[in-house]
Amino acid sequence: MIITTKLIVKGFSGFSLWPFIFVRPEHRSDFSLIEHELVHYREQAWITPFWVLLYLVSRKFRLGAEVRAYTRQIELGGVSKGEAAHALLSYRLGISYSEAMRALA
Numbered sequence: 065m066i067i068t069t070k071l072i073v074k075g076f077s078g079f080s081l082w083p084f085i086f087v088r089p090e091h092r093s094d095f096s097l098i099e100h101e102l103v104h105y106r107e108q109a110w111i112t113p114f115w116v117l118l119y120l121v122s123r124k125f126r127l128g129a130e131v132r133a134y135t136r137q138i139e140l141g142g143v144s145k146g147e148a149a150h151a152l153l154s155y156r157l158g159i160s161y162s163e164a165m166r167a168l169a
């Protein structure tokens with residue numbers, strides 16, 4: 065279920081918390097963003113508390129999850145690889161832009 069809300073952390077357009085996907089009103093029809101969130105959504109199904117815990121405590125897991133989701137978004141042409149690498153810098157991953165580009169390769 066997709067819920068449109070402005071209550072999303074500044075700098076982000078949406079997030080998933082199975083069984084919901086939250087997106088900012090201005091991104092309601094951003095197909096590739098919804099697909100990005102659907103990658104997280106499918107991974108979370110049934111194991112949401114564990115997934116969220118891992119996402120919050122493990123940089124490695126968070127990086128993997130975001131790389132999988134951005135890869136989908138890039139495939140759909142919603143963002144460029146450079147834009148995705150730049151976005152990855154917002155997730156407290158402790159990586160540089162060039163490391164983000166390599167992770168998306």
Ligand SMILES: [Zn+2]
Nearest residue numbers: 100104130133
């Ligand atoms: Zn994401």
